[in-house]
Amino acid sequence: MSDSIETCAAAWLARQDKGALTAAEEAELDAWLDADTRRRVAYLRLKAAWGRADRLAALRPAEPVRAGSRRTGQAIRRQAAWPPAVRKRPVIAAVVAVAALLAVAPMGVMLLSQDVYETSLGGRAVTPLSDGSRIELNSDTQVKADIGGDERTVWLTRGEAYFDVAHDGRPFVVRSEEGRVVVEGTKFSVRRDGKSLLVRVSEGRVRVEGAKTTARRLGPGQEARVARGKVEVSTPGLTAIAQEMSWRDGRLQFSQASLAEVAAAFNRYNRTRLIVADPETAALQIGGSFEAADVEAFADVLHTAYGLEVKRRDGAIIISHPRTGS
Structure with missing residues (x-):
C-alpha cells in the first residue's frame, strides 16, 4: 500500500478530528473511499488506531526487563515503552505515528534454561549473542543456542526467527528436524511450517541442506523450502522477502x-x-x-x-x- 494512500487517509482523519465534516466534505470523502478498496482499508486501519489512542494514555510506561543471562549472551524481555500520555492531535504525522506505535505489540521472551529462549503466542523478542549476532524471535517460537565452540549452533524447535549473524570466522548453523542452514555472516529468517522448513535471505548467502538432496545455496531475495529431505528454491525478490519479514515490526x-x-x-x-x-x-x-x-x-x-x-x-x-x- 503506497505512502500517499496512507497520508491521504491520515489527512481525512485529522480533518475529522477538528469537528464534523460539511456535507460537501462527507461526499468528497465517500468518493475518495469508494474509488479504491486500498483507500478504505488504510482509512479504517488508521481510524481504529486513532480511536484507541486515548486508551493508551492510561498505560504506564514499561521499561525493558532483564529476564536472565547465560554465558553466551542475555535474553531481554521487551515491552512497549509508551509516552506518559498519548493524546489525539489534529496533525497528519500524529495519525500515522499512532498507527505505527500501535503496531509494536508488547513483546516477551522467557529464558527456560541456560540455552533455551521462547516467546508466547503473539510475542516477539530480540536476543543478542556474545559473538555480536542477534536473533529476533517471532510469535510462539523456541530456539536453543550454543555458540561457544568451533561451530555456532542454534536449534529452531518451533516457530520463526530472524538471524543477523556476525562474521567471526566460525560457521553459524541453524538446525531443525527438517534440515539445516549454514552461514558465516548474513541476514536471513527460518520458519518451521508444519513438517517443512522455510528459509528466506535478505542479505549475504546461506547454504540450505536437506537429508535427501544436494545442498543448495541462496542469495539475497531468494527462499528455500525443505520438506521430506528435499530443498526447493525460488526467487521472489527482495521486496517480497521484506514483506514476509514485516512481522519484525x-x-x-x-x-x-x-x-x-x-x-x-x-x-x-x-x-x-x-x-x-x-x-x-x-x-x-x-x-x-x-x-x-x-x-x-x-x-x-x-x-x-x-x-x-x-x-x-x-x-x-x-x-x-x-x-x-x-
Missing part, C-alpha cells in the same frame, strides 16, 4: 494474497482464530498492511471494506460471503 503485509493465506498468517499470532467458511471467500484477494496482534480490527475491515459476513462464536471469528453466512 509487528505487522503483516500482503500483496494480493488469498484470504485463506491471510487467515493462516493471523492465526499464528492470535488466540482468537479466523475461520473462512467457504471457498469463494477463501479465494478473495487481500492487500494491505495490518497489525499482527489485532485480529478484531482486521475482521472489522473485512466486514466494512469487503462486505463480508463476520460472526464471532466460541473464541473464533467466522468469515463468509453474505450469501453463505451461517
Whole structure:
C-alpha cells in the first residue's frame, strides 16, 4: 500500500478530528473511499488506531526487563515503552505515528534454561549473542543456542526467527528436524511450517541442506523450502522477502494474497482464530498492511471494506460471503 494512500487517509482523519465534516466534505470523502478498496482499508486501519489512542494514555510506561543471562549472551524481555500520555492531535504525522506505535505489540521472551529462549503466542523478542549476532524471535517460537565452540549452533524447535549473524570466522548453523542452514555472516529468517522448513535471505548467502538432496545455496531475495529431505528454491525478490519479514515490526503485509493465506498468517499470532467458511471467500484477494496482534480490527475491515459476513462464536471469528453466512 503506497505512502500517499496512507497520508491521504491520515489527512481525512485529522480533518475529522477538528469537528464534523460539511456535507460537501462527507461526499468528497465517500468518493475518495469508494474509488479504491486500498483507500478504505488504510482509512479504517488508521481510524481504529486513532480511536484507541486515548486508551493508551492510561498505560504506564514499561521499561525493558532483564529476564536472565547465560554465558553466551542475555535474553531481554521487551515491552512497549509508551509516552506518559498519548493524546489525539489534529496533525497528519500524529495519525500515522499512532498507527505505527500501535503496531509494536508488547513483546516477551522467557529464558527456560541456560540455552533455551521462547516467546508466547503473539510475542516477539530480540536476543543478542556474545559473538555480536542477534536473533529476533517471532510469535510462539523456541530456539536453543550454543555458540561457544568451533561451530555456532542454534536449534529452531518451533516457530520463526530472524538471524543477523556476525562474521567471526566460525560457521553459524541453524538446525531443525527438517534440515539445516549454514552461514558465516548474513541476514536471513527460518520458519518451521508444519513438517517443512522455510528459509528466506535478505542479505549475504546461506547454504540450505536437506537429508535427501544436494545442498543448495541462496542469495539475497531468494527462499528455500525443505520438506521430506528435499530443498526447493525460488526467487521472489527482495521486496517480497521484506514483506514476509514485516512481522519484525509487528505487522503483516500482503500483496494480493488469498484470504485463506491471510487467515493462516493471523492465526499464528492470535488466540482468537479466523475461520473462512467457504471457498469463494477463501479465494478473495487481500492487500494491505495490518497489525499482527489485532485480529478484531482486521475482521472489522473485512466486514466494512469487503462486505463480508463476520460472526464471532466460541473464541473464533467466522468469515463468509453474505450469501453463505451461517
